[in-house]
Amino acid sequence: MKDRKLLMIPGPIEFTPEVMRAMGAPTTSHVAPNFIEAFGQALERLREVFLCPDGQPFVVAGSGSLAMDMAAANLIEPGDRALVVNTGYFGDRFGEILARYGAETTHVRAPVGDAPSLDDVEAALRADDYKLMTITHVDTSTAVCADVAGLAHLGRQYGALLVVDGVCSVAGEELRQSAWGVDLALTASQKAIGVPPGLALVVAGPRAMAAFQRRQSPVGCYYADWSQWLPVMAAYEARQPSYYGTPPVNLIWALNVSLGQILDEGMEARFARHRRLSAAFKAAVTALGMDQVPVSADKTATTLTAPYFPEGVDRSMLAHVKAAGVIVAGGLHPEIKSRYFRVGHMGVVNAADILATVGAIEKGLSRVAYGFEPGVGLAAAQAVLLEEN
Numbered sequence: 001m002k003d004r005k006l007l008m009i010p011g012p013i014e015f016t017p018e019v020m021r022a023m024g025a026p027t028t029s030h031v032a033p034n035f036i037e038a039f040g041q042a043l044e045r046l047r048e049v050f051l052c053p054d055g056q057p058f059v060v061a062g063s064g065s066l067a068m069d070m071a072a073a074n075l076i077e078p079g080d081r082a083l084v085v086n087t088g089y090f091g092d093r094f095g096e097i098l099a100r101y102g103a104e105t106t107h108v109r110a111p112v113g114d115a116p117s118l119d120d121v122e123a124a125l126r127a128d129d130y131k132l133m134t135i136t137h138v139d140t141s142t143a144v145c146a147d148v149a150g151l152a153h154l155g156r157q158y159g160a161l162l163v164v165d166g167v168c169s170v171a172g173e174e175l176r177q178s179a180w181g182v183d184l185a186l187t188a189s190q191k192a193i194g195v196p197p198g199l200a201l202v203v204a205g206p207r208a209m210a211a212f213q214r215r216q217s218p219v220g221c222y223y224a225d226w227s228q229w230l231p232v233m234a235a236y237e238a239r240q241p242s243y244y245g246t247p248p249v250n251l252i253w254a255l256n257v258s259l260g261q262i263l264d265e266g267m268e269a270r271f272a273r274h275r276r277l278s279a280a281f282k283a284a285v286t287a288l289g290m291d292q293v294p295v296s297a298d299k300t301a302t303t304l305t306a307p308y309f310p311e312g313v314d315r316s317m318l319a320h321v322k323a324a325g326v327i328v329a330g331g332l333h334p335e336i337k338s339r340y341f342r343v344g345h346m347g348v349v350n351a352a353d354i355l356a357t358v359g360a361i362e363k364g365l366s367r368v369a370y371g372f373e374p375g376v377g378l379a380a381a382q383a384v385l386l387e388e389n
């Protein structure tokens with residue numbers, strides 16, 4: 001029997017064979033011509049994936065938290081005011097990072113599962129003068145998806161720089177950096193970008209770069225400092241060798257392969273696929289009698305789903321789901337941690353993965369003696385999947 005398990009957590013996700021082959025290729029010098037070409041191409045492709053033709057991409061070894069750190073370190077000077085649109089755990093983290101660089105932070109919060117309304121955010125923007133506003137596009141702790149387009153439009157009216165944590169969204173959830181007026185978007189390799197963990201990815205638009213150039217004080221983090229990374233990125237894009245910190249050669253090859261696959265699919269098709277598979281999975285969750293953490297469908301991510309355990313069921317069910325061949329994640333938000341679980345469905349995920357996951361969840365539910373009609377979740381997911389052309 002195959003002992004392969006399907007990994008359906010909100011990152012790391014499953015990766016394509018081509019990406020994994022790039023990871024296993026013999027490592028060359030970081031100034032080898034074929035590496036320079038791959039790095040340069042990856043930088044160009046990032047602009048297309050972020051839908052930000054005039055953005056400045058940064059690709060640096062690190063995780064998504066480094067990408068957040070990079071945004072804060074380069075855009076914040078001590079005493080600057082920052083507004084955090086907080087939809088969960090990762091909003092808290094952004095607030096801490098901003099404060100570490102001397103920002104005076106204000107959080108606009110909502111109850112768990114909800115997102116602050118545009119009116120609440122506007123009231124905060126009116127009350128003070130903010131240099132920067134952060135939005136977690138999809139908070140992975142709650143599966144809440146923020147209205148980035150609406151928030152960015154609002155933030156612009158009040159002159160704030162718009163910074164979007166897209167770690168659980170970029171290349172899966174619809175995000176149009178330039179068209180929506182987002183000044184900086186960031187992600188990490190291990191989610192919808194489809195590359196093993198280890199890359200911090202940032203695309204900074206013209207207003208963010210101008211704010212950086214206007215800084216009066218040096219950047220407080222040596223490793224994250226754009227003054228060092230900007231010439232490196234420019235050099236690789238011009239197909240010239242450069243060095244600041246040794247780039248993770250295999251990860252960058254893998255990134256270039258994955259970005260090529262993403263663009264072959266096309267951004268619109270990719271957004272649509274995530275929407276469709278998410279709808280199928282969420283239909284199954286509902287049919288199985290489970291509520292979700294996000295309070296309404298319009299505030300729910302398409303990259304992951306966060307179902308509450310049904311009455312009388314707890315996280316012991318997840319071990320049975322795993323035994324049935326699918327790995328899903330437990331809760332993360334401290335207020336509700338033990339009451340829900342999380343299923344990631346982003347990147348190369350397909351309809352077969354969705355049906356396999358629903359099947360394993362049904363198995364898990366039946367093992368803990370939850371009363372439901374077997375197959376009802378599968379039928380609901382399949383009904384959505386059959387709607388496609």
Ligand code: PMP
Pocket residue numbers: 011063064065066090136138139140141165166167168188
């Ligand atoms: N922001 C969000 C929305 C995330 O989901 C994560 C990781 N789950 C991070 C930031 C931090 O990324 P990393 O774990 O790669 O440091």
